[in-house]
Amino acid sequence: MKLHCHRPSLAAAFQTVSGVVPTRTPKEILKNVKIQAAGGKVTLIGTDQEVGIRYEVPGIEVGVGGETLVPTSRIISILRELQDESVDLEVAGDAVWVRSGHSEFRLSAIDPAEFPPVAAFEEKAYHAITGRALRAAIRRTIFATDVESTRYALGGVLVELATDKIACVATDSRRLALMETVCRTEGNVKIENAAPVIPSKAMTLIERSIADDEAEVHLAAHTNHVLVRSGNSTIYSRLVEGRFPRYRDVIPKDATVTVDMVVGPFYSAVRQAQIVTDEESRGVDFAFADGMLTMKSQAADIGASTVQLPISYTAEPITITFDPRFIADFLKVLEPEKTIQVRLIDGDSAAVLRAEENYTYVIMPLSRDR
């Protein structure tokens, strides 16, 4: 194998693929990235056997095709430290040579035959979503996942697939984020799995792979895995096993009171209210009354705080206790000038926060009765 590469593109490609390469694994071979050069195309492949990625690197002249494995962290360091715009890779015997300018590196070549395969995207039927919509859906849900959950499959984002829309849902059973967005289908989609739960790690990778807002991302869901094509990447992921809870049942339909709030000032006030809390008294009281939201917190041995924010609210006073981190998580992924709706039933019931028409966030309060 002999390749002449544009160094910054190659470095970026390795950086992307390294997102799946495990740093600690009993299978040493997985710490490598596979380089495959055939038919004028060069593909980098990395996998931890749960999630895998194939990344097609642009701007490479293939002198001689072939394949090899390179140690991920070492090659990334080399590509980062080199100064020249171009770099040459050559496999000769049991060595991989990396040459650029006045520098030369020889790395031991490892037999690529043992490297587990990562499926390519050869689907005829799939869902297509614009990069912009999918990125928003991932960013607005992924923070609510719970990889620790043993009872439910909460370690990923549930992606409900219909023919013209998808819903992304994530929850840690204390709060839940739901983002709905439009999509289209290509080919004759016989939905094999209409509700895959895609692991957080794969979702992060998919989000990072979206380079162009307008370009479509293609997604094909199967019983036990999903394949996603996005930009230069094809991402394979096994699905989170287990049952996702019946989330629609826990989203309250009605509300006693509705308050409009602007994201920026609300986020700023919540961040203040978060300061004087500790592990034991995480709750902050949110009191809505007479045109004012008052957030009070108190923590033994630390102190107390009162933070107020004028709001347009004149109905019956209502107080509810939240873990402020849950509110902050939601506000953080929204633009500061946006207006959201806070919908409450009472101090002991789930609260709903809504942004636009398609983003719904449910938070359970802290309450006195057990």
Add this chain to the structure above:
Amino acid sequence: MILHVDMDAFYASVEERDRPELVGKPLIVGGTPAGRGVVAAANYVVRRFGVHSAMPTSKALRLCPDAIVIRPRMDHYAAISAQIRNILNRYTPLVEPLSLDEAFLDVTGTEGLFGPAPEVARRIKREILSEVGLIASVGVAPNKFLAKVASDLKKPDALVVVDPGRIPEFLDPLPVGRLWGVGRVTGSLFDDMGIRTIADLRRRTPDFLRQHFGQHGDHLWRLAHGIDDRRVVPDREAKSISHETTFAADISDREALRAWLLELTEQVGRRLRAHHRRGRAVQIKVRFADFRTITRATTLAEPTDATQLLWKAAADLLEKGLPRGCPGLRLLGVGVSHFDHATKVQRTLFDEPEEQRNRQLDAATDRIREKFGAAALNRGSGLLHQARHRPAPRLPPAEPQGDEE
């Protein structure tokens, strides 16, 4: 000075007190042989036949066929235990109950008020007898370990005082088996080394003991020198609640270990609920046959007192903490700490019904066990392996190979 107050054959003595016709007859309080029950308490008459607590009732009846078996009345014993606790509380706020029938008292700060510790011990014995009608043995010593050894030394109706200036004289003649953590297996190891009394042990260097028993060796060395600096911790101040057990024979079967762990976790859950505590951290403690001791801990998303959730965490720790093919275990323990003092609890979206079921199950289990004793009700896996909260006495080493727990 520390007092260790230990009721003599507590459950059995309560039954004798309430039914004087039983006095002088061999009496066992415990489960029936048909229900694979165990002896919870044995009076002194039946002990002469070799019957002791934690022994299967069927075996006890083979040793003493005339023994009268009475079902435990735990709620009754608990009420009497509370009466005794009231007496103890008169002499110091530092009372650490170990179970229904034993407690440590630190009377160091109250000697000025109530007189010297031996005098307090005498008064406590007198008051328990006159107000409750039961006999206690009391050990008086500079620390917990010595006080416990002392109370046990001349049972029943004993009062043993350890002079702080004469600790070696007190310990030296005692057999090494009196030391905490010396079961029969360690005992036979000691035998091989020619160590029979605490004096023999005290002559060995800490290095020697560490070589043979690991960290546990340090512990043995300190005890042999009468050193023990653990405080008396009243339950309400406790920062953690834990239970551990030393097995009769080393156990390597995972299912058996899980069953024991469940039993221990249930004990811990019960005490958490009794004290209205919810903990956030779960810890297990494992001592291997070679005395190497490890602890593993995990933090829960929410503080809890539910046996089911504690058990999940503990079982997970056990699964991860035990390498495949590791040596057998001689000790297993589980503890819960990082109590939550917040008055409000994070509500959850989905698991209310299950949580509620857990809570109802725990409450029902607590009531039944309080009424009929710990052996009255078991979860499936616990019953399977006859895991009991009372550690069985250590037996001679298991037969080599092919011996299943």
